[in-house]
Amino acid sequence: MYAGEIFVNFEMEQIDYKILNNLNNLPLQFENKLSAEKISLIVNAVLCSLNITNLILPFNLKTFELNFKSVDEKRIIIEKVKETFYKISCVVGFPKSINALEQLKVLIFDFESNIENVKIRNRTRVQQVQENITSSGLDLFKTVYGKNSTAVLKKLQASHVDLVETILYNYGLILSDMSMLSVIETEFVLIAALKVQGGMIEKQAFSHILGAVNVGASKVEVDSAVELIEKIKICLMPVIPSI
Template sequence: MLSCRRLVHTRGLLPKMPLDTPAAQDSAKAHIHALCVSERTAVLSLGCRYAVLCASLSSANIPTAFAPALDALAEIAVDEKERAVCLRKGREAVYKSYTVAGMPKTINGLSELRSGAIARWPSSAATFDEPLPEDQTGSTEQQRAERGQVLFNEVYGRTAQRLTDILGSLHPRLLSVIVTDAYGKILADTGVLGLEETELVMVGALKVQGGPVAKQVESHRRGAVRMGASQSHVEAAEYIADEVVRLKEMA
């Protein structure tokens, strides 16, 4: 007779834990190493590549992949300074991906990134504990709302007003949350990631989710270009996202 736990597994109600064996971790590290050094991603700085990677891993809901991602970083970064840059940008990317992936994934991703990095490089605790650069988005809600509206308009271009009308009709507070909090407070903060990098991160974090969010991917593709990214930059970010999806399927 099946136990309750076995029965739940047979019905597919409990997800399997990906990358839970040493062999799986080694395979994931090789996969991540390959995508980070691929000619298809070389157009991006290593810090930007790692930012898109971390946001994609978190948004794809595979926090166990941060361990092999850190092991790959140990082999790719040329020195401690470059590694610290990647960790800062990776952390900021996961934080910013909250706006499109949700808080639980973000918390799990940030936790795995921090604990894994400090376990490998105890000195990296200083990188995670150092004060962030001064927030450039303003200290008052009004300032954040104004900056958020500017960025929102820049990202969405001619469709910004139509999208504003749609969002405003869905819930009385939704537009304010998106413009003031998501755009004005989080995405507009350029202390660690510039606006171009942020939009590339959004492309990766959205693309790994698949399904109906494809419309949002296209919006942020165009947004990345409006922020200064080339088509090659966008394609590199999408390649990273596609490889993260493959990694999840392999797990």
């Protein structure tokens, strides 16, 4: 049983508690610059992107204890973490997102929680026709990329004839739904997921760093998010999978 409200229905894998403690101590360094929710979402995005799934559950349980006291707060952050894993599937791939989501299935909540206070993803969007989804994707793409959006789309179009359509469809279906994560939170988790992959993929995070500013994040928030991501990478260095 966890705090009388949440319990885990299996025995957790053996984990490195030194790494876990270092991760859970990071919010103290950024509490005046980023909200506890944003910090939690960024850490989870990194864990998913690097496929370090055995730390997802213990990290979130400790985060509950430190930052989210009520049952509803815990349920809301878990739904946001799940949305994070779903949204970053666009940049990390569905296998990693599925692995990460599987880790959260073992959480069972007390039925006394007021489910009406917990937002859920707007599933009616899935039933939209493709044309509308692509249109909403284009709107978000233009918002994120600003004056560079046309040039970026042309560059993508030159790479593959169907690439723009596919990207805009994913922007529309997956990324443009803000019922769970705000547009700023969405940009932050994309930055985290891209930045930790290194190489040419990491460079793609730069567009979303600019995008975060375009959608309303402050420079302090963006700089703090980037700094936090680097510190998370340092914490995880001993367990980052080698290819």
